[in-house]
Amino acid sequence: MSEHVEPSAEYSTDHQGDHHAEHPGYGTFIKVWVLLLILTGCLVGVSHLGQTAAVWGLLTLTPLKAGLVFYFFMHLRYEGPLFKVVVLVTLGTLLIFFALLFSDVAFH
């Protein structure tokens, strides 16, 4: 137990350190939450303006809300590129399946 002084401590600071260079405070997350509430209000409001407006609201506001949760609450903003790539590849795959299904539907 000599040369090898507290390797675990060093290891962990290193790892906690590189992703949490500076921890965001309470305020950041509360602001995001307020924004999420406002967007929910907009979504509900838009859904009363007829079918077309409702569908556009669904297609724009909902991914925006999900993006805010991913980016801030799920800390993607503070992670390296790997995690972002993993999420984007997944969403891209789903989008490909979606496009394949509807291109098939279009030709029936």
Next chain:
Amino acid sequence: MNEHVHRDDFGSRLGMWLFLVTEMVLFGGLFIAYSYMRYRYPVEFHHGGGELNATLGIINTLVLLTSSLTVVLAIVAVQRAEKQRAMLFLGTTLVLGLTFLVIKSFEWAAKFHHGLYPNSPHLATLPPGEQVFFGLYFTMTGLHGLHVIAGLSVLGVMLWWVATDRIRQDRYVHLENGGLYWHLVDVIWIFLLPLFYLAA
């Protein structure tokens, strides 16, 4: 005496994200099925959405969004070694999660009371498009409800670990991962609200 505990917080979070990716594909498949069925039965989906209680759906959205906030605030509190505050935030999340389930159970009970439940005789008399709508409604909100129960169990353990100092300022990756799961459950609900409750 020098106990070497191997720790790889990055790897731990990566593992959690890979699991979450499978969850996204699971629900993504159901969302794709929904979009095709809605394209095929627009009128029936519109009518089916009208049968749901939009107010309860919106209240549950606010409840889940707030519970997501309190989880992330609990992480900030742990980072600042504010144990009492972290426990308060996590406790609030648990209460909000339970509130969600109670509201959900009232909503489902009302549906059952009106003869709307999987494979019910009343459902069989409805047009095929509405049967599909309620089939997807029960499958997707039911699967989501199971995820809420799982998430609450995980966060309950996290609260216990914060209380017993197993999660603390220099070691909180478990709480981060538990939080990640809870946020994904929240994201899925963000999509379920407009797809079902606001569909009318």
